Amino acid sequence: MIIDTHCHLDNEAYFSDIEGVIINAKEAGVNGFLIPGADFDTLDRAIKLSEKYEEVFFAVGAHPYDIEKYDEAIIEKYVNHPKCVAIGECGLDYYRLPEDEEEKKENIKRQKEVFISQITLAKKYKKPLIIHIREASDDSRQILINENAKEVGGVLHCFNASEHLLPLADHNFYFGIGGVLTFKNAKKLVEILPKIPKSKLLIETDAPYLTPHPYRGIRNEPYYTVYVAQKMAELLNLSEDEIINLTTNNAKKLFKEFKNIS
Secondary structure, eight states, rough: OOSSOBBBBTTTGGTTTHHHHHHHHHHHEEEEEEOOOOOGGGGGHHHHHHHHHTTEEEEOOOOOGGGOOOOHHHHHHHTTTTTTEEEEEHHHHOOOOHHHOOOOOOOOHHHHHHHHHHHHHHHTTTTTEEEEEEEEEEHHHHHHHHHHHGOOEEOOOOOOOOGGGGGGGGGGGEEEOGGGGGSSTTTHHHHHHGHHHHEEEEEEEEEEOSTTTTTTTTTGGGGHHHHHHHHHHHHHHHHHHHHHHHHHHHHHHHHHGGGGGG
16 A cells, blocks of 8 residues: 655646546555645645545645745644644745845745744644755754754655755654656655665655656646655665555554554
């Protein structure tokens, strides 16, 4: 069994055929799905999907691109839902900062405030974190360590292959590996993968984005985790079954609610 630890099934890309997407994935051995909370606007759909499908769970949180909509009250309203397994995806993203220097400083300051707020809530409700980091590895690592996020741990979603983040393995953090691993230009991730403790590896798609080779250019979906598992097995000199068992057990350790899914 494979658990897709990060798939945006609440995205409009699946409005017309979500049933088929889940069936296709299950036929390929993908029996667990986690919808991250990237946008409060789609949270209601994520919750409804989790209530309809036993294998689907959700997280609640605010992506760094959505800090203006951030509201602690919304997280506190849904964090104790029986299908809510984590807080996030939250974190820091410096890829699209404003060009104006004052606006840039203010944006970074606000991103950090919202990130720390969500770490605080994760510790309060004892939920792991789903972390988004883009071009902000040093600041993100420092905040996670300073805020003692290891109390709850979490996953570095779509791990960006930064050496600076590897020490977080000792702070109860896992590393989400997705379709990027199969890209021809993913040399850095290919090189760093063996340096990640095997006990900290997770599989994800980030569907509908980042579709793995050989299907790049079309909509991604949880079914394609099988190609991520194949590539991981090849690079780590393990069998595909070993990778699947390893990452599934890791997912169940981090996200306890998946323990009863088989």
